[in-house]
Each structure stands twice: as C-alpha cells, then as structure tokens.
Amino acid sequence: MARVVVEVMPKPEILDPQGKAISSGLTRLGFDGFTDVRQGKRFELTVEGEVTDAVLTEVRDAAEKLLSNPVIENVVAVRAEEDPGTEAGAR
Amino acid sequence: MARVVVEVMPKPEILDPQGKAISSGLTRLGFDGFTDVRQGKRFELTVEGEVTDAVLTEVRDAAEKLLSNPVIENVVAVRAEEDPGTEAGAR
Numbered sequence: 408m409a410r411v412v413v414e415v416m417p418k419p420e421i422l423d424p425q426g427k428a429i430s431s432g433l434t435r436l437g438f439d440g441f442t443d444v445r446q447g448k449r450f451e452l453t454v455e456g457e458v459t460d461a462v463l464t465e466v467r468d469a470a471e472k473l474l475s476n477p478v479i480e481n482v483v484a485v486r487a488e489e490d491p492g493t494e495a496g497a498r
Numbered sequence: 499m500a501r502v503v504v505e506v507m508p509k510p511e512i513l514d515p516q517g518k519a520i521s522s523g524l525t526r527l528g529f530d531g532f533t534d535v536r537q538g539k540r541f542e543l544t545v546e547g548e549v550t551d552a553v554l555t556e557v558r559d560a561a562e563k564l565l566s567n568p569v570i571e572n573v574v575a576v577r578a579e580e581d582p583g584t585e586a587g588a589r
Contacts, residue, residue, distance in 0.1 A: 408533070414505075414540050415540075416540065416542065426541075429541070429564065429565065432564050433543075433560055433564060436560070436563060436564060438556060438559075438560045438564075440545060440546050440547070440553065440556070441543050441544065441545060441546075442499070442544045442545070442546055443542075443543075443544035444541060444542070444543050444544070445541070445542045446539060446540070446541055447539070447540040447541075447542070448537060448538070448539060448540060449505050449506075449507065449537070449538040449539060449540040450517075450520070450535060450536070450537055450538075451507065451534075451535070451536045451538070452524075452532050452534075452535050453532065453533045453534035453535070454531060454532060454533070455531050455532075455533055456531075462531065465529060465531070468529075469524055469527070469529045472527060473520065473523050473524060473527060473529075474520065
C-alpha cells in the first residue's frame with residue numbers, strides 16, 4: 408500500500424494562536440533559540456495500488472477542496488511516501 | 499532564518515475519527531481509490547541562526563515533551579527546511 412502525504416500550513420499573514428502558545432511553552436520549558444512556531448496539518452492518504460502522476464493530481468485537487476481552507480491555508484507539500492511514517496518514535 | 503519542521507502522527511493502533519471523516523468526505527466528493535486517511539500535525543519552528551545538530555537534538559527533545567503526546571502519537575520526522583514552506587499554493 409502506497410501513501411501520499413499532504414502538508415497544510417496557515418498562510419504567513421494569518422495569526423496562529425496555537426503556534427504562539429507552543430512558542431511560549433517552549434520558552435517555559437527551557438527551550439531557547441526559537442523565534443516563532445506555526446502549527447499546521449499533515450495528512451496521510453493510503454492509495455490502492457501505485458502512486459502515479461494521475462493519483463498525485465487527484466490528491467492535489469482534494470487537498471485544495473477538502474484538506475485545506477484556501478482562504479487561510481496553503482498546501483505546502485503533496486508527495487508520495489514509500490516508507491510508512493514511522494521513522495522515529497515508532498513502537 | 500532557518501526552519502525546523504516536526505511532523506507528528508497518531509500511532510497506527512489509535513483510532514483517528516478526523517481521518518475517517520475526511521475519508522468519507524473524499525468518497526462523497528468523488529475522489530476514489532483512497533482506502534484510508536490519517537490526520538496528524540506539522541510544526542514549523544523558526545530558529546535563530548543555523549540549524550546545527552545541537553538544534554535538531556533540542557527540537558527532537560521538545561517534540562517528545564511538548565509537540566506530541568507519546569501515549570497516542572509518534573514523531574515521524576524532525577528535519578531542517580531550507581526553503582520556507584510555500585512550494586505550492588503560496589501567494
């Protein structure tokens with residue numbers, strides 16, 4: 408089973424209160440040197456069969472229509488992922 | 499200003515009702531061929547100066563302590579990003 412990963416972030420000009428809260432949290436926990444944090448979304452779509460260009464085009468379309476709100480968010484990445492998403496911290 | 503991207507996904511054995519809702523939505527909108535959708539989070543941390551190994555180690559630590567809930571989520575990626583996250587759909 409192949410996977411396609413879609414990444415969505417709030418547009419730069421949109422306020423991100425969750426990101427601000429995380430930024431304060433980092434400072435409070437003693438993590439210094441970070442000037443800004445933004446929080447977005449990551450989707451993993453499992454595809455029947457292979458990830459062809461047609462599938463990626465379909466996913467890009469779905470990303471604009473369903474996975475993101477184009478008024479406030481950008482789709483920053485749509486890519487095939489060979490290795491299931493468990494490279495670190497997996498059990 | 500360099501950025502570090504952290505990606506967090508629900509563990510495979512954890513139910514993901516948001517992902518299920520998106521999966522139904524895709525079918526309803528006529529996007530076929532997707533067997534499963536999972537929704538996770540993507541964080542962009544802006545770093546003062548360069549992204550060194552020490553910074554990445556600090557971010558990995560922060561990812562486990564603040565950005566994810568290790569009981570239900572895996573940190574699937576921590577990586578430096580040269581190009582600010584605007585490759586598609588950016589304005």
